Amino acid sequence: MQHGNIACDPATCQITGQDGVAALTFIPKQEANPGFGVMDGDSGTVGAFAIAASRAAVRLGTASERVSIGAAINWQVTFHNPAGAWTGTITFEEAGSQVLPWQNAIGSETHTITHREVAVITSVDYADNTGSAMEAEVTATGSVAGSGSFSKLTPTSCGNPPVTATDILTGSTQISVQGNNRKPNSPVTLFRNPQSGYYLLYFSTNGMQLTGKSSSQLYHKGACNAYTDGASQSSSNSEDSFDAEVFQIPIQWDGQTDRLEGDYDPDNDPTGETPVPLSQRNVDGVPTRVKIHYKLQRTKQQ
Amino acid sequence: MKLLVCSLISFCLVPFALQAQTPSTGSVALDLATRITQAPDDPTRGQALSAMAQALNIGIYTSAGQTVAAGGERGCMDFYLYDFEVKMLAWAEGAGRSPAAPSDVAKALNAMGVHPANRLLTGGDLITALAGAVRAAYQNPVDPAALPAMLIRELGRFQGYDLTTIDPATDTVTFDPVQQYLIALDATLPVLAQAAKPGIPLAVYFSGTPASTSASVCGAIGTQSNGRRWQAGRLAAQLTQPPISVDATAISTIPGAIIDGLHNEAISNSVRVTSLSPDQGPVHYGHGGPVDTMRFAVVAETMVQPDSTGPVQAGWLAGVQYPAIGPLAGVGVD
Numbered sequence: 001m002q003h004g005n006i007a008c009d010p011a012t013c014q015i016t017g018q019d020g021v022a023a024l025t026f027i028p029k030q031e032a033n034p035g036f037g038v039m040d041g042d043s044g045t046v047g048a049f050a051i052a053a054s055r056a057a058v059r060l061g062t063a064s065e066r067v068s069i070g071a072a073i074n075w076q077v078t079f080h081n082p083a084g085a086w087t088g089t090i091t092f093e094e095a096g097s098q099v100l101p102w103q104n105a106i107g108s109e110t111h112t113i114t115h116r117e118v119a120v121i122t123s124v125d126y127a128d129n130t131g132s133a134m135e136a137e138v139t140a141t142g143s144v145a146g147s148g149s150f151s152k153l154t155p156t157s158c159g160n161p162p163v164t165a166t167d168i169l170t171g172s173t174q175i176s177v178q179g180n181n182r183k184p185n186s187p188v189t190l191f192r193n194p195q196s197g198y199y200l201l202y203f204s205t206n207g208m209q210l211t212g213k214s215s216s217q218l219y220h221k222g223a224c225n226a227y228t229d230g231a232s233q234s235s236s237n238s239e240d241s242f243d244a245e246v247f248q249i250p251i252q253w254d255g256q257t258d259r260l261e262g263d264y265d266p267d268n269d270p271t272g273e274t275p276v277p278l279s280q281r282n283v284d285g286v287p288t289r290v291k292i293h294y295k296l297q298r299t300k301q302q
Numbered sequence: 303m304k305l306l307v308c309s310l311i312s313f314c315l316v317p318f319a320l321q322a323q324t325p326s327t328g329s330v331a332l333d334l335a336t337r338i339t340q341a342p343d344d345p346t347r348g349q350a351l352s353a354m355a356q357a358l359n360i361g362i363y364t365s366a367g368q369t370v371a372a373g374g375e376r377g378c379m380d381f382y383l384y385d386f387e388v389k390m391l392a393w394a395e396g397a398g399r400s401p402a403a404p405s406d407v408a409k410a411l412n413a414m415g416v417h418p419a420n421r422l423l424t425g426g427d428l429i430t431a432l433a434g435a436v437r438a439a440y441q442n443p444v445d446p447a448a449l450p451a452m453l454i455r456e457l458g459r460f461q462g463y464d465l466t467t468i469d470p471a472t473d474t475v476t477f478d479p480v481q482q483y484l485i486a487l488d489a490t491l492p493v494l495a496q497a498a499k500p501g502i503p504l505a506v507y508f509s510g511t512p513a514s515t516s517a518s519v520c521g522a523i524g525t526q527s528n529g530r531r532w533q534a535g536r537l538a539a540q541l542t543q544p545p546i547s548v549d550a551t552a553i554s555t556i557p558g559a560i561i562d563g564l565h566n567e568a569i570s571n572s573v574r575v576t577s578l579s580p581d582q583g584p585v586h587y588g589h590g591g592p593v594d595t596m597r598f599a600v601v602a603e604t605m606v607q608p609d610s611t612g613p614v615q616a617g618w619l620a621g622v623q624y625p626a627i628g629p630l631a632g633v634g635v636d
Contacts, residue, residue: 016602
């Protein structure tokens, strides 16, 4: 029954009739996502078993195991297996101008992934890597309670090469960032790319909106294209968002192993296809760089 | 001088004479295995199996309760064989009933309650225990209780494998019907023998009410017991030791399940199940449209029945009506 349903005449369904014959027809399931996933299969036998009609069994009130008494007919079923559920973490390290107004940010996002339900982005950590005496506290508030985290922001430079702008922030340095952090909105699945021979670690993410607000004044001086001055400026603009994206990360997989761990660098894509979309991130002339580390374990297919 | 020579000759000859009169258990096993596997027909094979039962000290009775050969049974509700069960086993062995995988044989033991406390016995458990039982048997080859393990091994050698040299982890073995029955006997008879404790009437343990309500359902069964125990137990000893640790104490409280299981196993040898379908598949899951299906059909037939067409008249199976030779209804298929 695991792979389909049995159709048969009730009189001779899975038990022999007066003529000694039992006949049944097996109808395989329909795939939920036709053709999606790794070609997989299962096999077994159909045979007859002795029905325990013992008096002891009646006394004990227990069902005996079905003991085969012969006539095994082998069967085989094939199906596309979406490879079960993969659970674990996918960590993004992004560098570049993708987050404004804090340009040249580098940071990471850790996506904790489950099969059905997302997924909490546990931290957002953008920090300028140029160093500065000026620091700002950034509190990231995810869409899931308790997922906020703390990090240091040193928005002292922008552009490439960095332009020192030590007076970007004055007054209070408290900046809050709110928004739905990027998170997966699909199961993480694997399927094989017949052209490249690689398996593709496939998942998609929601878009990400950031709304930043300083508690007093936010000044910007320099070459960056965000703010020149003002108070309580909202940083909500189109450049503060990530669009929903689909990731297809090529990996080498033997089709059997239940654990996957590795790094993916789109700049060194083994298939030469750079399947992670990058163009929309290249703002302000600073190419975005993304590195992805995945650590996943396959669980039984649901 | 003459007296001395005679004494020396006597001294020297007596052990040889005794040896010739009392064959080792190993040679008995080899002889029985040869007779069972080389028998030209079912009656001859049945005679070999009757000899096997006698060597194991298992009594044989007719369905009317007449003695064919008395054994170690302690009464009408103890374990013994019916002569028609010997016939069924002879047919199954000769007709080539499919050999069983260790996992299927383990299922039969599980059905009798012979399994560890918190899990079921597996085929791997069985092979491991059996290999140990055979080794133990040959460490004390004159012990008659080693006979089932040795006979299982000898029957295996006729199939091309040797339980003394197989690697339980990698080698694939199957068991023919006689081996299957010997495994069940060797695993359960010692437990059954201990089910009756000294000072406790056997009736407490063997109080199963025969299917017939007649009071005279025993006939001669159990009246001529030779008082010796069944010759078996190497496998039971292995199964009850770690790491398998079958709970012998628990199953000794349900001797009826063992006796039923042993009779069920013998009786299942009267059935032939034939496939009416070739192997099926592969078929693929549907992609939203029509799908290929698989069709399975089997036919079950009774091949052996007791000599009398009526119900069994005496003993544990009294009142049980065996199906007539021909198509058999009620066999499960999945």
